[in-house]
Amino acid sequence: MSVLLFGILAVLALITAALMVTARNLVHGVLMMVANFAVIAVMYITLNAPFVAVVQVAVYAGAIMVLFLFIVMLIGEQQLTFDEQLGGQRLYAAVLGLLLAGILLITLVSAAPYAGQSQLTEEFIGRQNVQLVGAQLYTEYLLPFEAASVLLLIAMIGAVVLAKRRLL
């Protein structure tokens, strides 16, 4: 049952991802990405991680992709053409892509012996999922968490500086 469900979800995720990359119309591409996030969220639910699933929908599909859509509409899709503007970078892209694929493959192979031994056992499911995530985030992973928030802050300040350069 769960294998079948995973199969359906995986196929859907791959189809939406492929459609997103190949979409001629940018708005359609953005929508396919939203659909992809939704499929991934369902996968999280099947992995007994409802909190992560809900955050995936609320943050990525609900907030970030809306801003993407917003920008695509403001700039106008006609001005975002699919002409080859970064022609010289094709080679680098191919090499880096292969490298990433290699890393993912190594991770997958090294993780294979642990397949089916989920960390989220009955003990976790019975308790409040959110409390567990919160406790982990604010004790064991406090430093990465703070670092990520500083990173986001820097990005935000950077955007303000770029937008308001003339006024500063």
Add this chain to the structure above:
Amino acid sequence: MRWDLLAEWIIKAIIILVLLLTGFAYQTWLERKVVSKMQYRIGPNRAGPFGLLLPLADGIKLIFKEELIPAMADKVIFVAAPVVSMIVALLVFAVIPIGPSIIVFGREVTLQLADINVGLMYVLAVSSLGIYGIVLGGWASNNKYALLGGLRSSAQLISYELVLGLALMGSVMLTGTLSLNQIVNAQAYDFWNWLVFLQPLGFLLYVIAAIAEVNRAPFDLPEAEQELTAGYHTEYSGMKFALFFMAEYINMINVSAIAVTMFLGGWRPPFGFIPEWTGPIWFFLKVLAFILVFIWLRATLPRLRYDQLMNFGWRTMLPLAIANVVVTAIAMALRPTPGANTWFVVAVGSVILIIAALLFYRSWSSASMRRRAARQAS
């Protein structure tokens, strides 16, 4: 696979859908009646007694109207947008408890479709998807007014969603759960245990942000007739328009139901001695009160200007919502023993309320000072 459980879910889902759709229909009737009373008119009185058949007549009219799709519109998205709005509006109610467990034909049935442990987050996540219907509808119409309406609406929804979520966090911290059923149970048994008394500012912020979220007056800028004709649904007609209309009204029921669940004790009767099986009646009455407030505001207040809306959202509402979360956290950390000492939180809550009132007053008085200065300068 447990077929009896599946049957129970399907029956509950159908009941919720029927209730929401009838609720929507009679909400439009109620709104017209109440607004006309406030404006010293009679209002709908032709179809049936007191115009009670008006929603039916409206529905028949909308079904038989011609459906237009603009020639240069993106047809797939144009058709999908109202459907997205509607589905999202209907999904929210799945986690809202409308009553206690009751015994039906010998089996115990909870009056809630699904009690998931991240219920509140589910509500916030699903309702954040509602933007897509509006933005895509505006964009796919290929009409500049529709597009501007859609963009305005998305800016407004994103701004006020932050306040909406943060305003609810105080209640979540006090009850220590995201499950809506447990939040309601934490507010048992008498009305002074309702979270509105512990989170007065949170309640106020939630209600204001909720009005902005459902695009109701005085925050109905995406549909400002003078500037944008009808906003994002300018090009929509027939049933597709009706779907947008339904989504808007059902969202009103949704935000009212969440306000009731989070702050006003949910389905719980105001006093402990009233039997619990009257829950759905109390739930209905509380939601109805909220909807009447929405209608009352619409009939009373003029529409805000766009800059006022953004200033109010980012400079007044958001700092207050953050302050509410911080002060609630401090109060919870400082209280002598966890749990019972609610008076401490109440005291701190009233302090924030006073600070909030001062901040509101300051922002208003500085605005009126600016206006006075502008008048003298001209």
